[in-house]
Amino acid sequence: MSDTIIRLARPADTPTIVRFNVALAEESEGLRLDPQTVEAGVRRMFSDPALGRYFMAVSSTGERLGQLMITTEWSDWRNCMIWWLQSVYTAPEHRGSGVFRALCEHVLGEAGETECRVRLYVERDNSRAIAAYRALGFDHCGYDVMEHGA
Template sequence: MQAAWSHADHPAARRLAERGGFAAARSLWVMRLRTADGLPALVLPSGVSVRSYRPEDAAEVLRVNAAAFAHHPEQGAMDEANLAERMSQPWFDPVGLLVAEIADRPGLVGFHWTKRHSAELGEVYVVGVDPAAQGHGLGQLLTLAGLHHLADGGAREVLLYVESDNDPAVAVYRKLGFTHAEADTHVQYVRDARG
């Protein structure tokens, strides 16, 4: 299979893809939020704690990530080597990798990995919640915790990438105030290499 990305859902890109025998397979949205407009208060439910990453959390982050993204074509494949490679990047800050725990429950229940592009631009890089702990608002809680972390560090805008058909995630992001503009749509086209 061959794949190509169009970094805008543009009619000319669609025509070019069709002429080359490619079909649209995925639609990735960029959503944006101005933190300068204010954020909802962060209120942790009883028994839930959110803290920054520690090196001993690596195996748990990988476990939660594998479970949360089992069907995701890129994120679900993160292993120890990939985690180490990401953490070696200049933008990595362990303080901005937030992890969540629930009292009397072993291990992590989720994480929010934030990323800074500049002093004023941050990113919701990855939010993962253990499927066994989903349905209790942890995704929204972790996202909000990360937004506060980025805003407290000076970010005035935060962006994120999300699959357009990931309705639960899109709903959480919209509830927090993220918006999507049509120009911020990336489309992956694929074709069978045998064709």
């Protein structure tokens, strides 16, 4: 999509981000998220930029097409920041039009300027997402994600 603009998301994007995140969880993992909890999480990130930031893909007319969130981790082993891609979503009607690639390439470009590494986690059965990430140069890095607590 040649008229796709990538910009930092703004608080006014909150309803769209909530809608996208709820849809993402349902589509990728079969999870039903509570929209109020998601909204509180999105608003908290906007109020505390140290938590991360959202990028929004928009059309030249301002239509919101997709999103991507970055959180950061410091690596003392590598003496660099690691950016984690999360909440990556393209509206169904815009899939296959380059929105996902535009979002990722924008963020990868910014990361390259700051010498960050970029990582992500992906649902292991989401073969479409895995193929898309591999096409952008991502590969398994030898770690498994583990979690404790609810």
